[in-house]
Amino acid sequence: MPPNNTAAWLPSKEVKPLQIGPAPYTPPGPGQIVVKNGAVAINPLDWIKQSLGDMLLGYIKYPFILGADVAGEVIEIGPEVRHIQVGDRIMGYAIATAPDSNNPAEGGFQQYTVIREALAAVIPDSVSYEQACVTPLTLATAAYGLFHQEFLGLDLPKIPARSTKNKALVVTGGASSVGANAVQLAVAAGYEVYSTSSPKNFEFVKKLGASRVFDYHSKTLVMDILAAVGEKELWGAFAVGDGSVEACTEVLRKCPGTRKKFVAFAGAPLPPDRVASTLGLVSYVGAMAWWFGKRALVARMSGVKYRWIDSKDILKEGNVVSRAVFQDFLPRALDAGQFVPAPPPLVVGTGLEKIQEAMDLQMKGVSAQKIVVSL
Structure with missing residues:
Protein backbone atom coordinates (compact mmCIF):
# COMPACT_ATOMS: atom_id res chain seq x y z
CA MET A 1 0.00 0.00 0.00
CA THR A 135 22.95 22.55 -1.97
CA PRO A 136 21.70 20.33 -4.85
CA LEU A 137 20.55 22.73 -7.59
CA THR A 138 23.28 25.29 -7.10
CA LEU A 139 25.96 22.64 -6.65
CA ALA A 140 24.93 21.02 -9.93
CA THR A 141 25.01 24.41 -11.65
CA ALA A 142 28.43 25.30 -10.28
CA ALA A 143 29.89 21.88 -11.07
CA TYR A 144 28.66 21.88 -14.65
CA GLY A 145 30.05 25.34 -15.37
CA LEU A 146 33.41 24.57 -13.78
CA PHE A 147 34.13 21.06 -14.99
CA HIS A 148 32.22 20.21 -18.16
CA GLN A 149 34.26 20.45 -21.35
CA GLU A 150 31.60 22.61 -23.00
CA PHE A 151 32.25 25.22 -20.31
CA LEU A 152 35.48 25.87 -18.34
CA GLY A 153 36.60 22.22 -18.39
CA LEU A 154 38.73 22.52 -15.22
CA ASP A 155 40.42 19.71 -13.33
CA LEU A 156 37.99 17.74 -11.16
CA PRO A 157 37.78 18.20 -7.36
CA LYS A 158 39.70 15.79 -5.16
CA ILE A 159 39.88 14.68 -1.51
CA PRO A 160 42.14 16.07 -0.14
CA ALA A 161 42.12 19.17 -2.32
CA ARG A 162 44.62 19.40 -5.17
CA SER A 163 47.61 21.74 -4.90
CA THR A 164 46.94 25.09 -6.60
CA LYS A 165 50.21 24.95 -8.64
CA ASN A 166 49.96 28.64 -9.52
CA LYS A 167 46.50 28.23 -11.07
CA ALA A 168 43.91 30.98 -10.50
CA LEU A 169 40.17 31.36 -11.12
CA VAL A 170 37.74 34.23 -10.70
CA VAL A 171 34.40 33.34 -9.06
CA THR A 172 32.15 36.34 -8.52
CA GLY A 173 29.21 36.34 -6.11
CA GLY A 174 30.96 34.09 -3.60
CA ALA A 175 28.27 34.58 -0.93
CA SER A 176 25.44 33.55 -3.28
CA SER A 177 24.11 30.00 -3.42
CA VAL A 178 25.81 29.17 -6.72
CA GLY A 179 28.96 31.14 -5.90
CA ALA A 180 29.46 29.49 -2.50
CA ASN A 181 29.43 26.08 -4.16
CA ALA A 182 31.67 27.19 -7.03
CA VAL A 183 34.29 28.56 -4.63
CA GLN A 184 34.49 25.31 -2.68
CA LEU A 185 34.56 23.10 -5.76
CA ALA A 186 37.25 25.19 -7.45
CA VAL A 187 39.46 25.12 -4.35
CA ALA A 188 39.07 21.34 -4.10
CA ALA A 189 40.06 21.14 -7.77
CA GLY A 190 43.30 23.00 -7.11
CA TYR A 191 42.58 26.60 -8.11
CA GLU A 192 43.35 29.75 -6.15
CA VAL A 193 40.02 31.55 -6.11
CA TYR A 194 39.49 35.30 -6.30
CA SER A 195 35.91 36.22 -5.46
CA THR A 196 33.55 39.13 -4.85
CA SER A 197 30.80 39.91 -2.36
CA SER A 198 29.56 42.77 -0.22
CA PRO A 199 32.08 43.65 2.53
CA LYS A 200 29.87 42.17 5.26
CA ASN A 201 30.31 38.73 3.64
CA PHE A 202 34.08 38.85 3.06
CA GLU A 203 34.91 36.51 5.96
CA PHE A 204 32.18 34.05 4.98
CA VAL A 205 33.58 33.72 1.45
CA LYS A 206 37.15 33.41 2.76
CA LYS A 207 36.07 30.56 5.04
CA LEU A 208 34.79 28.76 1.94
CA GLY A 209 38.34 28.88 0.59
CA ALA A 210 38.68 32.07 -1.46
CA SER A 211 42.18 33.59 -1.31
CA ARG A 212 40.96 37.15 -1.77
CA VAL A 213 37.49 38.71 -1.76
CA PHE A 214 36.69 42.09 -3.30
CA ASP A 215 33.75 44.47 -3.00
CA TYR A 216 31.64 43.89 -6.10
CA HIS A 217 30.54 47.56 -5.98
CA SER A 218 34.12 48.86 -6.12
CA LYS A 219 34.95 51.15 -9.04
CA THR A 220 38.44 49.61 -9.10
CA LEU A 221 37.24 45.99 -9.01
CA VAL A 222 38.81 44.89 -12.30
CA MET A 223 42.19 46.46 -11.51
CA ASP A 224 42.15 45.05 -7.97
CA ILE A 225 41.55 41.51 -9.25
CA LEU A 226 44.24 41.89 -11.90
CA ALA A 227 46.74 43.06 -9.29
CA ALA A 228 45.92 40.13 -7.02
CA VAL A 229 46.18 37.54 -9.80
CA GLY A 230 49.52 38.98 -10.90
CA GLU A 231 51.50 36.55 -13.05
CA LYS A 232 49.46 33.48 -12.11
CA GLU A 233 47.79 31.43 -14.82
CA LEU A 234 44.16 32.53 -14.96
CA TRP A 235 41.93 29.65 -16.07
CA GLY A 236 38.77 31.57 -16.76
CA ALA A 237 35.92 32.98 -14.71
CA PHE A 238 32.65 31.84 -13.19
CA ALA A 239 30.24 34.76 -13.02
CA VAL A 240 27.30 35.13 -10.62
CA GLY A 241 25.39 38.36 -10.09
CA ASP A 242 24.43 41.58 -11.81
CA GLY A 243 27.40 43.12 -13.66
CA SER A 244 29.61 40.09 -13.10
CA VAL A 245 29.93 39.05 -16.75
CA GLU A 246 31.18 42.50 -17.71
CA ALA A 247 33.76 42.53 -14.90
CA CYS A 248 34.95 39.00 -15.67
CA THR A 249 35.24 39.80 -19.37
CA GLU A 250 37.48 42.76 -18.61
CA VAL A 251 39.69 40.75 -16.26
CA LEU A 252 40.17 37.94 -18.78
CA ARG A 253 40.81 40.39 -21.59
CA LYS A 254 43.49 42.31 -19.69
CA CYS A 255 45.19 39.59 -17.63
CA PRO A 256 48.58 38.62 -19.19
CA GLY A 257 48.38 35.11 -17.74
CA THR A 258 44.94 34.21 -19.07
CA ARG A 259 44.82 30.56 -20.18
CA LYS A 260 41.11 30.43 -21.05
CA LYS A 261 39.11 33.44 -22.16
CA PHE A 262 35.82 31.88 -21.12
CA VAL A 263 33.13 33.06 -18.71
CA ALA A 264 30.57 30.54 -17.44
CA PHE A 265 27.70 32.35 -15.78
CA ALA A 266 24.71 31.26 -13.73
CA GLY A 267 21.52 32.69 -12.34
CA ALA A 268 19.43 35.56 -13.62
CA PRO A 269 21.76 38.20 -15.09
CA LEU A 270 19.07 40.79 -14.37
CA PRO A 271 17.62 40.72 -10.83
CA PRO A 272 13.85 40.14 -11.16
CA ASP A 273 13.11 42.51 -8.30
CA ARG A 274 14.90 45.35 -10.08
CA VAL A 275 13.16 44.62 -13.36
CA ALA A 276 9.82 44.50 -11.54
CA SER A 277 10.38 47.95 -10.08
CA THR A 278 11.50 49.55 -13.35
CA LEU A 279 9.92 47.72 -16.27
CA GLY A 280 7.22 45.65 -14.66
CA LEU A 281 7.67 41.95 -14.01
CA VAL A 282 5.93 41.01 -17.26
CA SER A 283 8.84 42.61 -19.12
CA TYR A 284 11.41 40.31 -17.51
CA VAL A 285 11.63 37.86 -20.40
CA GLY A 286 12.13 40.68 -22.90
CA ALA A 287 14.75 42.30 -20.69
CA MET A 288 16.63 39.01 -20.47
CA ALA A 289 16.63 38.68 -24.26
CA TRP A 290 18.01 42.20 -24.59
CA TRP A 291 20.73 41.43 -22.03
CA PHE A 292 21.89 38.29 -23.86
CA GLY A 293 22.05 40.15 -27.16
CA LYS A 294 24.16 42.91 -25.67
CA ARG A 295 26.58 40.42 -24.07
CA ALA A 296 26.99 38.57 -27.37
CA LEU A 297 28.18 41.79 -28.98
CA VAL A 298 30.58 42.52 -26.13
CA ALA A 299 31.99 38.98 -26.34
CA ARG A 300 32.62 39.21 -30.09
CA MET A 301 34.45 42.52 -29.65
CA SER A 302 36.58 41.37 -26.70
CA GLY A 303 37.51 37.86 -27.83
CA VAL A 304 36.16 36.42 -24.55
CA LYS A 305 33.65 33.60 -24.88
CA TYR A 306 30.77 33.25 -22.46
CA ARG A 307 27.92 30.81 -21.93
CA TRP A 308 24.98 30.60 -19.58
CA ILE A 309 24.44 27.35 -17.65
CA ASP A 310 20.95 25.99 -18.32
CA SER A 311 19.13 23.09 -16.64
CA LYS A 312 19.05 21.21 -19.93
CA ASP A 313 22.87 21.14 -19.84
CA ILE A 314 22.97 19.69 -16.34
CA LEU A 315 20.46 16.96 -17.15
CA LYS A 316 22.44 15.42 -20.00
CA GLU A 317 22.96 11.73 -19.32
CA GLY A 318 26.27 10.64 -17.81
CA ASN A 319 27.59 14.16 -17.37
CA VAL A 320 30.44 15.17 -15.10
CA VAL A 321 28.05 16.49 -12.44
CA SER A 322 26.51 13.12 -11.64
CA ARG A 323 29.62 11.03 -11.98
CA ALA A 324 32.43 13.13 -10.54
CA VAL A 325 30.56 15.39 -8.11
CA PHE A 326 27.36 13.80 -6.75
CA GLN A 327 28.75 10.24 -6.68
CA ASP A 328 32.53 10.42 -6.28
CA PHE A 329 33.28 13.71 -4.54
CA LEU A 330 30.39 15.04 -2.47
CA PRO A 331 29.60 12.19 -0.03
CA ARG A 332 33.27 11.80 0.96
CA ALA A 333 33.91 15.54 1.07
CA LEU A 334 30.92 16.13 3.36
CA ASP A 335 32.02 13.31 5.64
CA ALA A 336 35.56 14.70 5.81
CA GLY A 337 34.37 18.26 6.40
CA GLN A 338 36.19 19.45 3.28
CA PHE A 339 32.91 20.66 1.78
CA VAL A 340 30.13 22.36 3.75
CA PRO A 341 26.56 23.04 2.57
CA ALA A 342 26.45 26.75 1.85
CA PRO A 343 25.09 29.31 2.27
Whole structure:
Protein backbone atom coordinates (compact mmCIF):
# COMPACT_ATOMS: atom_id res chain seq x y z
CA MET A 1 0.00 0.00 0.00
CA PRO A 2 1.69 3.29 -1.07
CA PRO A 3 1.92 6.07 1.53
CA ASN A 4 -0.40 9.04 1.40
CA ASN A 5 1.20 12.04 -0.24
CA THR A 6 0.47 15.76 0.13
CA ALA A 7 1.81 18.68 -1.92
CA ALA A 8 1.88 22.46 -2.15
CA TRP A 9 0.28 22.82 -5.59
CA LEU A 10 0.49 25.66 -8.10
CA PRO A 11 -3.07 25.07 -9.38
CA SER A 12 -2.91 27.35 -12.43
CA LYS A 13 -0.94 30.29 -13.79
CA GLU A 14 -0.27 33.25 -11.53
CA VAL A 15 -2.23 31.80 -8.60
CA LYS A 16 -1.18 32.77 -5.10
CA PRO A 17 -0.94 31.27 -2.54
CA LEU A 18 0.03 27.69 -3.30
CA GLN A 19 -2.72 25.25 -2.40
CA ILE A 20 -2.06 22.39 0.01
CA GLY A 21 -3.77 19.15 -0.97
CA PRO A 22 -3.46 15.44 -1.77
CA ALA A 23 -0.98 14.33 -4.42
CA PRO A 24 -0.38 10.95 -6.06
CA TYR A 25 2.42 8.80 -4.73
CA THR A 26 4.57 7.92 -7.77
CA PRO A 27 6.84 4.85 -7.60
CA PRO A 28 10.36 5.19 -9.01
CA GLY A 29 11.24 4.25 -12.57
CA PRO A 30 14.64 3.08 -13.88
CA GLY A 31 17.46 5.11 -12.34
CA GLN A 32 15.08 6.86 -9.93
CA ILE A 33 14.53 6.92 -6.17
CA VAL A 34 11.68 8.14 -3.98
CA VAL A 35 12.59 10.44 -1.10
CA LYS A 36 10.52 11.23 1.97
CA ASN A 37 11.43 14.88 2.26
CA GLY A 38 12.76 16.22 5.53
CA ALA A 39 13.42 19.75 4.28
CA VAL A 40 13.14 21.76 1.07
CA ALA A 41 14.83 24.98 -0.07
CA ILE A 42 13.46 27.90 -2.09
CA ASN A 43 14.98 29.16 -5.34
CA PRO A 44 14.11 32.31 -7.34
CA LEU A 45 12.62 30.21 -10.14
CA ASP A 46 9.82 29.12 -7.78
CA TRP A 47 8.33 32.56 -7.22
CA ILE A 48 9.26 33.86 -10.67
CA LYS A 49 7.26 31.04 -12.28
CA GLN A 50 4.35 31.69 -9.96
CA SER A 51 4.41 35.41 -10.82
CA LEU A 52 5.02 35.21 -14.58
CA GLY A 53 2.71 32.33 -15.38
CA ASP A 54 3.09 31.07 -18.94
CA MET A 55 5.63 33.75 -19.87
CA LEU A 56 8.23 31.49 -18.24
CA LEU A 57 8.42 27.70 -18.75
CA GLY A 58 5.27 27.86 -20.85
CA TYR A 59 5.35 24.10 -21.47
CA ILE A 60 4.40 23.36 -17.86
CA LYS A 61 0.86 22.01 -17.43
CA TYR A 62 -1.24 22.78 -14.37
CA PRO A 63 -1.75 21.81 -11.66
CA PHE A 64 1.96 21.59 -10.94
CA ILE A 65 4.43 21.09 -8.09
CA LEU A 66 7.44 23.40 -7.97
CA GLY A 67 10.59 23.02 -5.88
CA ALA A 68 14.10 21.91 -6.90
CA ASP A 69 16.06 21.34 -3.66
CA VAL A 70 15.21 18.51 -1.26
CA ALA A 71 16.82 16.42 1.45
CA GLY A 72 15.37 13.38 3.14
CA GLU A 73 15.29 9.60 3.48
CA VAL A 74 15.15 7.17 0.56
CA ILE A 75 12.10 4.91 0.92
CA GLU A 76 12.08 3.18 -2.47
CA ILE A 77 14.50 2.65 -5.35
CA GLY A 78 13.83 1.76 -8.97
CA PRO A 79 15.63 -0.59 -11.36
CA GLU A 80 19.20 0.29 -12.37
CA VAL A 81 19.88 2.28 -9.20
CA ARG A 82 23.46 1.46 -8.22
CA HIS A 83 24.81 3.94 -5.69
CA ILE A 84 21.89 4.60 -3.32
CA GLN A 85 19.96 2.25 -1.04
CA VAL A 86 16.66 2.37 0.85
CA GLY A 87 17.25 4.09 4.17
CA ASP A 88 20.04 6.37 2.91
CA ARG A 89 19.91 10.02 3.87
CA ILE A 90 20.32 12.08 0.69
CA MET A 91 20.20 15.52 -0.84
CA GLY A 92 18.67 15.69 -4.31
CA TYR A 93 17.98 17.99 -7.23
CA ALA A 94 14.27 17.72 -8.12
CA ILE A 95 13.85 18.48 -11.82
CA ALA A 96 10.09 18.83 -12.38
CA THR A 97 10.49 22.14 -14.20
CA ALA A 98 13.02 20.81 -16.72
CA PRO A 99 11.68 20.32 -20.27
CA ASP A 100 12.45 16.59 -20.31
CA SER A 101 10.51 16.11 -17.07
CA ASN A 102 7.51 18.45 -16.83
CA ASN A 103 6.28 15.99 -14.22
CA PRO A 104 4.83 17.06 -10.84
CA ALA A 105 6.10 13.79 -9.32
CA GLU A 106 9.62 15.21 -9.65
CA GLY A 107 8.74 18.46 -7.86
CA GLY A 108 10.17 19.16 -4.43
CA PHE A 109 7.25 20.83 -2.66
CA GLN A 110 5.57 17.63 -1.46
CA GLN A 111 6.11 14.90 1.09
CA TYR A 112 7.41 12.29 -1.38
CA THR A 113 9.49 13.26 -4.43
CA VAL A 114 10.87 11.18 -7.28
CA ILE A 115 14.58 12.01 -7.70
CA ARG A 116 16.96 10.81 -10.39
CA GLU A 117 19.86 8.92 -8.84
CA ALA A 118 22.36 10.83 -10.97
CA LEU A 119 21.34 14.05 -9.18
CA ALA A 120 21.37 12.74 -5.61
CA ALA A 121 24.16 12.36 -3.06
CA VAL A 122 24.31 10.45 0.22
CA ILE A 123 24.87 12.74 3.22
CA PRO A 124 26.42 11.87 6.61
CA ASP A 125 24.48 11.94 9.86
CA SER A 126 26.41 15.07 10.86
CA VAL A 127 24.59 17.09 8.17
CA SER A 128 20.93 17.91 8.89
CA TYR A 129 18.28 17.86 6.19
CA GLU A 130 17.89 21.62 6.60
CA GLN A 131 21.60 22.11 5.95
CA ALA A 132 21.74 19.64 3.07
CA CYS A 133 18.78 20.94 1.07
CA VAL A 134 20.48 24.28 0.35
CA THR A 135 22.95 22.55 -1.97
CA PRO A 136 21.70 20.33 -4.85
CA LEU A 137 20.55 22.73 -7.59
CA THR A 138 23.28 25.29 -7.10
CA LEU A 139 25.96 22.64 -6.65
CA ALA A 140 24.93 21.02 -9.93
CA THR A 141 25.01 24.41 -11.65
CA ALA A 142 28.43 25.30 -10.28
CA ALA A 143 29.89 21.88 -11.07
CA TYR A 144 28.66 21.88 -14.65
CA GLY A 145 30.05 25.34 -15.37
CA LEU A 146 33.41 24.57 -13.78
CA PHE A 147 34.13 21.06 -14.99
CA HIS A 148 32.22 20.21 -18.16
CA GLN A 149 34.26 20.45 -21.35
CA GLU A 150 31.60 22.61 -23.00
CA PHE A 151 32.25 25.22 -20.31
CA LEU A 152 35.48 25.87 -18.34
CA GLY A 153 36.60 22.22 -18.39
CA LEU A 154 38.73 22.52 -15.22
CA ASP A 155 40.42 19.71 -13.33
CA LEU A 156 37.99 17.74 -11.16
CA PRO A 157 37.78 18.20 -7.36
CA LYS A 158 39.70 15.79 -5.16
CA ILE A 159 39.88 14.68 -1.51
CA PRO A 160 42.14 16.07 -0.14
CA ALA A 161 42.12 19.17 -2.32
CA ARG A 162 44.62 19.40 -5.17
CA SER A 163 47.61 21.74 -4.90
CA THR A 164 46.94 25.09 -6.60
CA LYS A 165 50.21 24.95 -8.64
CA ASN A 166 49.96 28.64 -9.52
CA LYS A 167 46.50 28.23 -11.07
CA ALA A 168 43.91 30.98 -10.50
CA LEU A 169 40.17 31.36 -11.12
CA VAL A 170 37.74 34.23 -10.70
CA VAL A 171 34.40 33.34 -9.06
CA THR A 172 32.15 36.34 -8.52
CA GLY A 173 29.21 36.34 -6.11
CA GLY A 174 30.96 34.09 -3.60
CA ALA A 175 28.27 34.58 -0.93
CA SER A 176 25.44 33.55 -3.28
CA SER A 177 24.11 30.00 -3.42
CA VAL A 178 25.81 29.17 -6.72
CA GLY A 179 28.96 31.14 -5.90
CA ALA A 180 29.46 29.49 -2.50
CA ASN A 181 29.43 26.08 -4.16
CA ALA A 182 31.67 27.19 -7.03
CA VAL A 183 34.29 28.56 -4.63
CA GLN A 184 34.49 25.31 -2.68
CA LEU A 185 34.56 23.10 -5.76
CA ALA A 186 37.25 25.19 -7.45
CA VAL A 187 39.46 25.12 -4.35
CA ALA A 188 39.07 21.34 -4.10
CA ALA A 189 40.06 21.14 -7.77
CA GLY A 190 43.30 23.00 -7.11
CA TYR A 191 42.58 26.60 -8.11
CA GLU A 192 43.35 29.75 -6.15
CA VAL A 193 40.02 31.55 -6.11
CA TYR A 194 39.49 35.30 -6.30
CA SER A 195 35.91 36.22 -5.46
CA THR A 196 33.55 39.13 -4.85
CA SER A 197 30.80 39.91 -2.36
CA SER A 198 29.56 42.77 -0.22
CA PRO A 199 32.08 43.65 2.53
CA LYS A 200 29.87 42.17 5.26
CA ASN A 201 30.31 38.73 3.64
CA PHE A 202 34.08 38.85 3.06
CA GLU A 203 34.91 36.51 5.96
CA PHE A 204 32.18 34.05 4.98
CA VAL A 205 33.58 33.72 1.45
CA LYS A 206 37.15 33.41 2.76
CA LYS A 207 36.07 30.56 5.04
CA LEU A 208 34.79 28.76 1.94
CA GLY A 209 38.34 28.88 0.59
CA ALA A 210 38.68 32.07 -1.46
CA SER A 211 42.18 33.59 -1.31
CA ARG A 212 40.96 37.15 -1.77
CA VAL A 213 37.49 38.71 -1.76
CA PHE A 214 36.69 42.09 -3.30
CA ASP A 215 33.75 44.47 -3.00
CA TYR A 216 31.64 43.89 -6.10
CA HIS A 217 30.54 47.56 -5.98
CA SER A 218 34.12 48.86 -6.12
CA LYS A 219 34.95 51.15 -9.04
CA THR A 220 38.44 49.61 -9.10
CA LEU A 221 37.24 45.99 -9.01
CA VAL A 222 38.81 44.89 -12.30
CA MET A 223 42.19 46.46 -11.51
CA ASP A 224 42.15 45.05 -7.97
CA ILE A 225 41.55 41.51 -9.25
CA LEU A 226 44.24 41.89 -11.90
CA ALA A 227 46.74 43.06 -9.29
CA ALA A 228 45.92 40.13 -7.02
CA VAL A 229 46.18 37.54 -9.80
CA GLY A 230 49.52 38.98 -10.90
CA GLU A 231 51.50 36.55 -13.05
CA LYS A 232 49.46 33.48 -12.11
CA GLU A 233 47.79 31.43 -14.82
CA LEU A 234 44.16 32.53 -14.96
CA TRP A 235 41.93 29.65 -16.07
CA GLY A 236 38.77 31.57 -16.76
CA ALA A 237 35.92 32.98 -14.71
CA PHE A 238 32.65 31.84 -13.19
CA ALA A 239 30.24 34.76 -13.02
CA VAL A 240 27.30 35.13 -10.62
CA GLY A 241 25.39 38.36 -10.09
CA ASP A 242 24.43 41.58 -11.81
CA GLY A 243 27.40 43.12 -13.66
CA SER A 244 29.61 40.09 -13.10
CA VAL A 245 29.93 39.05 -16.75
CA GLU A 246 31.18 42.50 -17.71
CA ALA A 247 33.76 42.53 -14.90
CA CYS A 248 34.95 39.00 -15.67
CA THR A 249 35.24 39.80 -19.37
CA GLU A 250 37.48 42.76 -18.61
CA VAL A 251 39.69 40.75 -16.26
CA LEU A 252 40.17 37.94 -18.78
CA ARG A 253 40.81 40.39 -21.59
CA LYS A 254 43.49 42.31 -19.69
CA CYS A 255 45.19 39.59 -17.63
CA PRO A 256 48.58 38.62 -19.19
CA GLY A 257 48.38 35.11 -17.74
CA THR A 258 44.94 34.21 -19.07
CA ARG A 259 44.82 30.56 -20.18
CA LYS A 260 41.11 30.43 -21.05
CA LYS A 261 39.11 33.44 -22.16
CA PHE A 262 35.82 31.88 -21.12
CA VAL A 263 33.13 33.06 -18.71
CA ALA A 264 30.57 30.54 -17.44
CA PHE A 265 27.70 32.35 -15.78
CA ALA A 266 24.71 31.26 -13.73
CA GLY A 267 21.52 32.69 -12.34
CA ALA A 268 19.43 35.56 -13.62
CA PRO A 269 21.76 38.20 -15.09
CA LEU A 270 19.07 40.79 -14.37
CA PRO A 271 17.62 40.72 -10.83
CA PRO A 272 13.85 40.14 -11.16
CA ASP A 273 13.11 42.51 -8.30
CA ARG A 274 14.90 45.35 -10.08
CA VAL A 275 13.16 44.62 -13.36
CA ALA A 276 9.82 44.50 -11.54
CA SER A 277 10.38 47.95 -10.08
CA THR A 278 11.50 49.55 -13.35
CA LEU A 279 9.92 47.72 -16.27
CA GLY A 280 7.22 45.65 -14.66
CA LEU A 281 7.67 41.95 -14.01
CA VAL A 282 5.93 41.01 -17.26
CA SER A 283 8.84 42.61 -19.12
CA TYR A 284 11.41 40.31 -17.51
CA VAL A 285 11.63 37.86 -20.40
CA GLY A 286 12.13 40.68 -22.90
CA ALA A 287 14.75 42.30 -20.69
CA MET A 288 16.63 39.01 -20.47
CA ALA A 289 16.63 38.68 -24.26
CA TRP A 290 18.01 42.20 -24.59
CA TRP A 291 20.73 41.43 -22.03
CA PHE A 292 21.89 38.29 -23.86
CA GLY A 293 22.05 40.15 -27.16
CA LYS A 294 24.16 42.91 -25.67
CA ARG A 295 26.58 40.42 -24.07
CA ALA A 296 26.99 38.57 -27.37
CA LEU A 297 28.18 41.79 -28.98
CA VAL A 298 30.58 42.52 -26.13
CA ALA A 299 31.99 38.98 -26.34
CA ARG A 300 32.62 39.21 -30.09
CA MET A 301 34.45 42.52 -29.65
CA SER A 302 36.58 41.37 -26.70
CA GLY A 303 37.51 37.86 -27.83
CA VAL A 304 36.16 36.42 -24.55
CA LYS A 305 33.65 33.60 -24.88
CA TYR A 306 30.77 33.25 -22.46
CA ARG A 307 27.92 30.81 -21.93
CA TRP A 308 24.98 30.60 -19.58
CA ILE A 309 24.44 27.35 -17.65
CA ASP A 310 20.95 25.99 -18.32
CA SER A 311 19.13 23.09 -16.64
CA LYS A 312 19.05 21.21 -19.93
CA ASP A 313 22.87 21.14 -19.84
CA ILE A 314 22.97 19.69 -16.34
CA LEU A 315 20.46 16.96 -17.15
CA LYS A 316 22.44 15.42 -20.00
CA GLU A 317 22.96 11.73 -19.32
CA GLY A 318 26.27 10.64 -17.81
CA ASN A 319 27.59 14.16 -17.37
CA VAL A 320 30.44 15.17 -15.10
CA VAL A 321 28.05 16.49 -12.44
CA SER A 322 26.51 13.12 -11.64
CA ARG A 323 29.62 11.03 -11.98
CA ALA A 324 32.43 13.13 -10.54
CA VAL A 325 30.56 15.39 -8.11
CA PHE A 326 27.36 13.80 -6.75
CA GLN A 327 28.75 10.24 -6.68
CA ASP A 328 32.53 10.42 -6.28
CA PHE A 329 33.28 13.71 -4.54
CA LEU A 330 30.39 15.04 -2.47
CA PRO A 331 29.60 12.19 -0.03
CA ARG A 332 33.27 11.80 0.96
CA ALA A 333 33.91 15.54 1.07
CA LEU A 334 30.92 16.13 3.36
CA ASP A 335 32.02 13.31 5.64
CA ALA A 336 35.56 14.70 5.81
CA GLY A 337 34.37 18.26 6.40
CA GLN A 338 36.19 19.45 3.28
CA PHE A 339 32.91 20.66 1.78
CA VAL A 340 30.13 22.36 3.75
CA PRO A 341 26.56 23.04 2.57
CA ALA A 342 26.45 26.75 1.85
CA PRO A 343 25.09 29.31 2.27
CA PRO A 344 23.57 28.38 5.64
CA PRO A 345 19.82 27.77 5.87
CA LEU A 346 17.33 30.30 7.15
CA VAL A 347 14.47 28.05 8.30
CA VAL A 348 11.11 29.80 7.96
CA GLY A 349 9.06 27.11 9.67
CA THR A 350 7.71 23.57 9.41
CA GLY A 351 5.13 22.18 7.01
CA LEU A 352 4.05 22.59 3.40
CA GLU A 353 1.82 25.51 4.35
CA LYS A 354 5.01 27.53 5.11
CA ILE A 355 6.34 27.26 1.55
CA GLN A 356 4.41 30.26 0.19
CA GLU A 357 5.66 32.40 3.07
CA ALA A 358 9.18 31.19 2.32
CA MET A 359 8.82 32.05 -1.39
CA ASP A 360 7.60 35.54 -0.52
CA LEU A 361 10.58 36.05 1.78
CA GLN A 362 13.02 34.85 -0.88
CA MET A 363 11.49 37.27 -3.36
CA LYS A 364 12.46 40.18 -1.08
CA GLY A 365 16.10 39.07 -1.23
CA VAL A 366 18.50 37.43 1.21
CA SER A 367 22.26 37.68 1.69
CA ALA A 368 24.56 34.73 2.42
CA GLN A 369 21.57 32.56 3.38
CA LYS A 370 19.12 30.23 1.66
CA ILE A 371 15.44 30.06 2.63
CA VAL A 372 14.40 26.61 3.89
CA VAL A 373 11.22 24.92 5.12
CA SER A 374 11.30 21.81 7.34
CA LEU A 375 8.83 19.02 6.64
